[in-house]
Amino acid sequence: MAEWKPTIYVVDDDPSVRDGLDSLLRSVGYDVGSFASPRDFLAHRRSFGPACLVLDVRMPDASGLDFQDDLAKSGNPLPIIFLTGHGDVPMSVRAMKAGAVEFLLKPFREQDLLDAIRQALEKDRIRLRQEEADADLQARFSTLTAREREVMALVAQGRLNKQVAAELGLSEITVKVHRGQAMRKMHASSLADLIRMADGLGLSELPSDRGSVPPSRRP
Structure with missing residues (x-):
């Protein structure tokens, strides 16, 4: 510009x-x-x-x-x-x-x-x-898998790893891996940075039920 x-x-x-x-x-x-x-x-x-x-x-x-x-x-x-x-x-x-x-x-x-x-x-x-x-934020978000988007949205809504794991039927370790991958792909320097990005994408305002983000078929 x-x-x-x-x-x-x-x-x-x-x-x-x-x-x-x-x-x-x-x-x-x-x-x-x-x-x-x-x-x-x-x-x-x-x-x-x-x-x-x-x-x-x-x-x-x-x-x-x-x-x-x-x-x-x-x-x-x-x-x-x-x-x-x-x-x-x-x-x-x-x-x-x-x-x-x-x-x-x-x-x-x-x-x-x-x-x-x-x-x-x-x-x-x-x-x-x-x-x-x-546009840049949307482009980075598009590189996330469906599961990574689910985890990112739930984290942005204030869920702890163990709560995300229980809601998605995953182990806590798997949730941490998905969260780490989401942070890497979004270029987030911290969890607070990832939450800020989620806010910008409107993820933190989605309904808290699991159906609010696209479900993944893969753990």
Whole structure:
């Protein structure tokens, strides 16, 4: 992710605003995608890396606030900075409650916009780092056998080795072996580290019955 260049997407129906923002943002080193409408933006293939959306509130064929809602419903987490020449308090409150990074009135200070963009990009970087960490955790978890997953889940729920052994019908030594294998494959440096990973995978929240994790046919 460190090699990905940030991209700023501008959606505004006013060509002069788009051109001005494009020039400003490129002058400070950002890649820029400019669009006259949300529809045009959605038709564009997004680049990889941190990004944010600079969005006009009022456009002829769409409301920026409604588009913010649509993006949220579609699971698109792109941070948004709103621009408007006709803002009011209820409008700004709605935008900020829905997760907007900033709500700027036109004409705005260029530095205020650049500060908001830096904040939005850092928010997106944090999201991308978390997604990478989650994907890595899932990849390691996928290398565990079904029995190792059972043991890991039960340990994460607070079971002692002897309790896990009794629940799974194994010897305590066998449970220790499976737990050790799970720790090795998950790259866990300690039992607490393994439990933290299990929490991240949602294993500690599963029902405590044995059927909560895939059963293994092998001891």
